Amino acid sequence: SKRAAQLSFAEVVRNSDARKQAHCYFLRPEAEVSEDRLGFGLVAASELKANTLVLVERRLLEVPEFLTPRSSSEVPFCNMGVPLGILPGALFEMFPSLLAALRVSQNSYAPLLMYGLGSVVNHSCRPNTRWVNWPDGLRALLTREEVAAGEELTISYSGSPGQPAWQRQLDLFWRYGFWCRCSACSAQSVAGSHLRRPGFLDSDALRKQVDSELQASGLQALEAVPLEESYKAQLKNLLPLVYLQTFMVALPILGLLTLAAAAFAT
Ligand SMILES: [Zn+2]
Numbered sequence: 466s467k468r469a470a471q472l473s474f475a476e477v478v479r480n481s482d483a484r485k486q487a488h489c490y491f492l493r494p495e496a497e498v499s500e501d502r503l504g505f506g507l508v509a510a511s512e513l514k515a516n517t518l519v520l521v522e523r524r525l526l527e528v529p530e531f532l533t534p535r536s537s538s539e540v541p542f543c544n545m546g547v548p549l550g551i552l553p554g555a556l557f558e559m560f561p562s563l564l565a566a567l568r569v570s571q572n573s574y575a576p577l578l579m580y581g582l583g584s585v586v587n588h589s590c591r592p593n594t595r596w597v598n599w600p601d602g603l604r605a606l607l608t609r610e611e612v613a614a615g616e617e618l619t620i621s622y623s624g625s626p627g628q629p630a631w632q633r634q635l636d637l638f639w640r641y642g643f644w645c646r647c648s649a650c651s652a653q654s655v656a657g658s659h660l661r662r663p664g665f666l667d668s669d670a671l672r673k674q675v676d677s678e679l680q681a682s683g684l685q686a687l688e689a690v691p692l693e694e695s696y697k698a699q700l701k702n703l704l705p706l707v708y709l710q711t712f713m714v715a716l717p718i719l720g721l722l723t724l725a726a727a728a729f730a731t
Contacts, residue, residue, distance in 0.1 A: 472530075475498065476657055478585070484549045487522075487529060487531070488525060488581055490522060495510050495517070496509060507520075508616070509614055509617075512613055514608070515611050516607055516609075517612075519606040519608060520583055520605065520606075521678075521679070522583055523604075524578055524690045525693060526698040531574065537558050540564075540567060541567075544568065544640075544710070549710075563706060565705075566702055566703050566706035571641060573699060578696075578699070583606060586618060586619065587617065587620075588620065588622040588647065589620070590649040591619075593609055594607060595666075597668050597671055599668070600691065600692070601689035607671070609654055622637065630649065640646075
């Protein structure tokens with residue numbers, strides 16, 4: 466059998482063994498992965514009630530190959546404020562570790578905590594789901610409200626309720642390199658202040674529910690992934706991009722300093 470590392474993202478989603486290797490404990494059949502020209506997304510296959518558990522997965526220590534961008538066309542124009550889009554695509558194809566590092570930068574939750582299948586969930590400034598994270602590395606995707614069949618499941622990557630749309634869009638562009646066109650950003654009538662805050666959630670009770678569901682499905686007890694271990698592993702994966710971005714920021718500064726020094730000397 467093929468290892469998860471050799472499978473495509475779509476195959477991992479469909480295959481329960483591959484899902485396990487990607488540390489995904491369950492993905493509700495009521496949620497389906499869709500793919501269009503903009504990439505992958507998670508869509509409700511049938512109506513979902515509020516607080517439905519959609520996906521449960523565990524933190525990863527590596528960058529699985531199925532998540533790694535396969536070509537330079539997947540490099541965002543901007544990442545953490547650095548315009549990667551001005552670089553020749555061949556550079557990324559020459560150094561696959563750069564593409565893996567880019568995945569860590571773009572997909573990690575709370576810098577350097579990386580998950581597998583949940584990466585499929587797209588951003589909306591008016592998200593209909595939320596992540597619940599536990600210290601041992603387990604996390605669950607939960608609906609925040611009723612979701613109609615066929616509706617996309619979305620999460621907020623950044624921004625807070627009450628922030629004006631232009632500020633959210635700039636933040637997202639600076640950090641992830643995309644210009645948000647979600648319903649909250651495109652509808653002029655929906656002011657930032659109307660964005661919903663998530664309601665109270667009893668995460669201990671939810672964890673009990675998750676654990677009992679995992680047990681009922683015959684899934685093994687979870688091995689905790691210590692935070693330091695996650696940080697160390699993903700920081701190592703991120704380093705090629707840190708070097709590249711530092712170089713890109715430092716180069717113009719060095720150039721200006723050299724020019725200033727030359728002008729001063731003459
Ligand atoms: Zn938006």
